[in-house]
Amino acid sequence: MIWLGIDTANAPLSVAIVEDGKVLAEVVQNIKRTHSVGAMPAVEELFAKANIKPAQIDAIAVSEGPGSYTGVRIGVTIAKTLAWTLKKPLVGVSSLQALAANAKLFNGVICPLFDARRQNVYAAVYRGGTLEAVISDYHDHIDGLIEKLQALQEPVLFIGTDVAVFWDQLKAALGDAAIRASYTLDLPRAAELVTLAQTREVPAVEAVHHFVPEYRRIAEAEANWIAEQKKVER
Numbered sequence: 001m002i003w004l005g006i007d008t009a010n011a012p013l014s015v016a017i018v019e020d021g022k023v024l025a026e027v028v029q030n031i032k033r034t035h036s037v038g039a040m041p042a043v044e045e046l047f048a049k050a051n052i053k054p055a056q057i058d059a060i061a062v063s064e065g066p067g068s069y070t071g072v073r074i075g076v077t078i079a080k081t082l083a084w085t086l087k088k089p090l091v092g093v094s095s096l097q098a099l100a101a102n103a104k105l106f107n108g109v110i111c112p113l114f115d116a117r118r119q120n121v122y123a124a125v126y127r128g129g130t131l132e133a134v135i136s137d138y139h140d141h142i143d144g145l146i147e148k149l150q151a152l153q154e155p156v157l158f159i160g161t162d163v164a165v166f167w168d169q170l171k172a173a174l175g176d177a178a179i180r181a182s183y184t185l186d187l188p189r190a191a192e193l194v195t196l197a198q199t200r201e202v203p204a205v206e207a208v209h210h211f212v213p214e215y216r217r218i219a220e221a222e223a224n225w226i227a228e229q230k231k232v233e234r
Helices: 035-050 069-086 095-103 142-152 163-177 190-197 205-210 220-233
Strands: 002-007 013-019 022-029 059-063 090-093 109-117 120-127 133-141 156-159 178-180
Touching (some): 002 190, 013 035, 013 190, 022 035, 022 190, 035 069, 059 069, 069 205, 095 133, 095 156, 095 190, 109 142, 109 163, 120 142
Antiparallel strands (some): 002 013, 120 133
16 A cells, blocks of 8 residues: 655655555655745655656545644645545644654653744643553643643653754753653654554545644634624623
């Protein structure tokens, strides 16, 4: 079975083609290039390198969020368009769990996180080995996340390029319980995304129409609009 994996949920980009448990080709990059410009060319390059035609893939895996609203939408739009055009099933995977999968051999809990701005984060906690959710994907202030991590009372491995933004706070609050993953593990890998997708039930091709991203919070513009409507109602 041949899978195409796409992860554009945040600044890094990764796409991969995996056949029967073997990575045929994978692109992982962390450069200042918008996904609207770079994602589709990366997918086309991948097919060329793997000598695979799009029609030959059997399924598509995509990071469904959370993360950058624009990044998530671009990846999901590309994946849905390809899935419908090629008549292939589409499987969504948490972008946080996909990142945690880079460190799945860690004997303890893993906390992938993304900067959501203004001292907020998208985060989760997964158990190493099984990647079972200890704390499910959610949006919180960094202080709220720290409180939850302190309650676990065990070492936590932090992973992701955005960990650097909060590392001083995490280290000050958790001390030696805070462990920083190697920078070589900080970028998402679409091959890991595919590995996780293969453990899910593959939906019918027609289900692609109902696929929606998992943002874990509403957009700031929508939040501001709701706040303004409440003022008007008063």
